[in-house]
Amino acid sequence: MSNSTMQSHSAGHLRWAMPVLLASSPAMALLYTVVSPVLPELADYLGGDPGEAALMAQLVMMVPSIGLMFGGPLTGWLVDRLGARFLLIVCAGIYALTGSAGLYLDSAWSLLLTRFFLGMSAAGLGTSTLVLIGESFDAQARNRIVGYQSACGALMGLLSMLLAGYLGQLAGWRLPFSFYLLGVPLLVLSMLAIPKRSVARIDQGHESTAKSSVRGLIPLYLTFIPLYAAVFTSSTQTSFLLADSGVSKPTILALVLAMSALANTLGATGYGFLRIRLGSRRVFFLGLIALSIGHVVLGLSSGAWVAGIGCAMAGLGAGILTPHLVNLVLDRASESQRGRAVGVMYSALFFGSFLNPLLMAPLAAWFGRHTAVLGVGVLLTIFALFILLRRERPDQLSTPVQVPSSSVS
Numbered sequence: 001m002s003n004s005t006m007q008s009h010s011a012g013h014l015r016w017a018m019p020v021l022l023a024s025s026p027a028m029a030l031l032y033t034v035v036s037p038v039l040p041e042l043a044d045y046l047g048g049d050p051g052e053a054a055l056m057a058q059l060v061m062m063v064p065s066i067g068l069m070f071g072g073p074l075t076g077w078l079v080d081r082l083g084a085r086f087l088l089i090v091c092a093g094i095y096a097l098t099g100s101a102g103l104y105l106d107s108a109w110s111l112l113l114t115r116f117f118l119g120m121s122a123a124g125l126g127t128s129t130l131v132l133i134g135e136s137f138d139a140q141a142r143n144r145i146v147g148y149q150s151a152c153g154a155l156m157g158l159l160s161m162l163l164a165g166y167l168g169q170l171a172g173w174r175l176p177f178s179f180y181l182l183g184v185p186l187l188v189l190s191m192l193a194i195p196k197r198s199v200a201r202i203d204q205g206h207e208s209t210a211k212s213s214v215r216g217l218i219p220l221y222l223t224f225i226p227l228y229a230a231v232f233t234s235s236t237q238t239s240f241l242l243a244d245s246g247v248s249k250p251t252i253l254a255l256v257l258a259m260s261a262l263a264n265t266l267g268a269t270g271y272g273f274l275r276i277r278l279g280s281r282r283v284f285f286l287g288l289i290a291l292s293i294g295h296v297v298l299g300l301s302s303g304a305w306v307a308g309i310g311c312a313m314a315g316l317g318a319g320i321l322t323p324h325l326v327n328l329v330l331d332r333a334s335e336s337q338r339g340r341a342v343g344v345m346y347s348a349l350f351f352g353s354f355l356n357p358l359l360m361a362p363l364a365a366w367f368g369r370h371t372a373v374l375g376v377g378v379l380l381t382i383f384a385l386f387i388l389l390r391r392e393r394p395d396q397l398s399t400p401v402q403v404p405s406s407s408v409s
Contacts, residue, residue, distance in 0.1 A: 020088070021133055021145060023076050024126040025153025027095060030179050031064040031122055031284035033157045037165035037174040045173060046108050054106045064110050067119020068350040076343020080336070082190030084128040084135075085194045092187035099180020102173075118180070124344050125186075129340045132194070134330040140291035142330060146323040151268035154319060158261035162254075164272055211334040212374030214341050220332070221348040224325055227383075228352030229359060231321065233295060233376050234260060234314040236306060236357050256308045260315035267319025274320065275327070284324055285388045291317025292380030299374025325349070348351050 035042070044056035079087045094117060101114035133145050164176035238260075239253055247253070267287070274283045294314025301307040326345070333341035364371035 002406070017132075017189070018145075020186060020189050020193055021129050022149045022152050023150045024122070024129040026156035027125050027183070027186075029153045030099070030182075031068075031119060032061060032161055032171035032177045033161040034164045034179045035061045037182055038168035038176055039162060041168060051226075056112075060108070060111050060115055062354075063115040064119030064122065065350050065354050067116040067121075068123045069119075069347045069354065070351070071120030071123030072345070072347035073340065074128065074343070074397045075127045076340040076346075078124070079128050079131050079339030079343070081105045084131040084339070085190065085196060087124050088132075088190045088194065089126040089187055091121040092183045094118075094121035095125060096181055096187065097360045098220075100177055102177030103175075105275055106260035121183075123343065125223065126346055127339055127343045130326065130330065131339050134333075134338055134342075135335065140276055142271070143275045143323070143327055146326050146330070147268050147271030147275075149268075150271070150323045150326075151265045152318065154261050154264035154268060154315075155183070158258060158265075159296050164259075180317075186234060202377040212341075213334055214337050214344055217329065217332060217341055217344070221344060224345065224348040225352040225355070227321070227325075228292040228349045229356045230295070230376050231291065232353045232356040232383060233320045233360065233373060234298060234311055234318075237360060237364075237369060237373055238298065238311055238336065241298060241301065242304060242307055243276030244369055245302050245304075245307070247307075252304050256304055256311050259308045260311035263312040264319035267316040268323055269319075270322055271323045275324070280324075281387060283320065285384050287324055288380055288384035288387060289293075289317070290314075291321060292320030292384055293317075295373055295377030295380060297377075299370050299372075299377055301370075367408075 002398060021036075039054075039057045039061065042060065043053040046053040046056055075087060075091070098114040098118040098121060105114065107109055112160070130146070133142055133149075137145060160179060164179065167175045223323070235257075238256060242253060242256065267290070271283070278286065290313050294310045294312070294317055297308075297310030297313060298307055301310055312400065326342075329341050329345045360372060363375070367375070
């Protein structure tokens with residue numbers, strides 16, 4: 001059976017599983033948006049020294065990132081051995097169980113432990129869904145699906161933060177943890193909609209010579225780390241930039257950040273269209289230059305409106321870049337190591353986001369916060385010009401791909 005036949009047959013089944021395939025990015029967004037609005041209430045509940053309680057509450061939000069970094073390679077290794085469907089079902093159950101632990105656990109340390117495993121299960125959801133997408137759809141359909149997945153994550157992040165804040169104000173810090181029970185219908189849908197043998201593996205001996213092992217993708221991963229650290233700059237620094245400019249109202253801050261989330265959704269939704277028409281290198285440049293302009297505008301901003309424009313441009317760039325980075329790995333990873341390649345990719349991306357505040361804090365202290373953010377924008381501009389001007393390898397050129405009738409439109 002040919003590769004194209006296998007992909008067409010599998011894609012026909014997985015069309016009905018599209019809600020499952022799009023769910024991993026929203027699941028990851030919930031790791032942070034559910035808890036962030038209720039951190040003060042959680043700190044008050046933990047009691048004790050105010051400084052220590054505040055630190056523990058912040059760790060509750062940060063620990064899932066550590067789980068994601070450790071869980072990426074592990075779940076990638078597991079998906080190559082146990083199959084994407086099995087791992088998806090298991091991780092959906094763990095996600096619901098550990099995520100909802102805030103509804104009934106009282107100890108800070110028990111919350112931290114469950115949040116760590118929540119991050120690992122989210123890594124498993126992301127790895128298994130991307131492997132299913134990668135081995136079941138052709139390049140054009142995959143580009144669109146990964147873009148839609150990222151868009152759903154950005155939209156879920158915006159809506160869940162607003163709703164979690166309302167629920168926390170209405171019923172205390174515990175109720176927002178019920179969001180993670182969405183893992184239960186995800187588990188059921190995975191069992192019903194994902195075929196037990198969703199796709200036949202391609203023999204390693206017949207793989208394209210252009211494909212890379214995980215070791216061959218290391219230079220790509222090393223590029224992802226500083227790039228994703230830059231992507232998170234607007235998220236971590238905007239509130240401080242506004243405070244330095246004398247803007248401190250939470251409603252204004254929420255509106256500025258919402259502009260970033262909405263633009264992110266638009267960028268991710270349009271990624272597949274842009275990738276087909278511009279090709280890999282030009283769409284990469286477009287995402288980078290939008291991100292760089294956003295950070296330059298943020299660095300030069302002196303008020304909420306200008307900062308909002310900067311956030312919108314940065315969000316648009318991030319919306320284009322995130323699915324592009326994912327597709328770079330799916331395009332280049334060998335079939336036999338795709339799970340491990342995706343898992344290590346998640347570790348690289350979230351390691352970059354974890355490094356952002358650690359890098360920006362000393363830069364802001366030495367040069368000032370506005371100058372530090374402006375510097376990030378300048379470095380991104382230089383990198384964007386490098387991507388645009390460098391000679392493209394033959395395997396990176398954009399070529400038309402015929403989309404089978406079973407692919408997503």
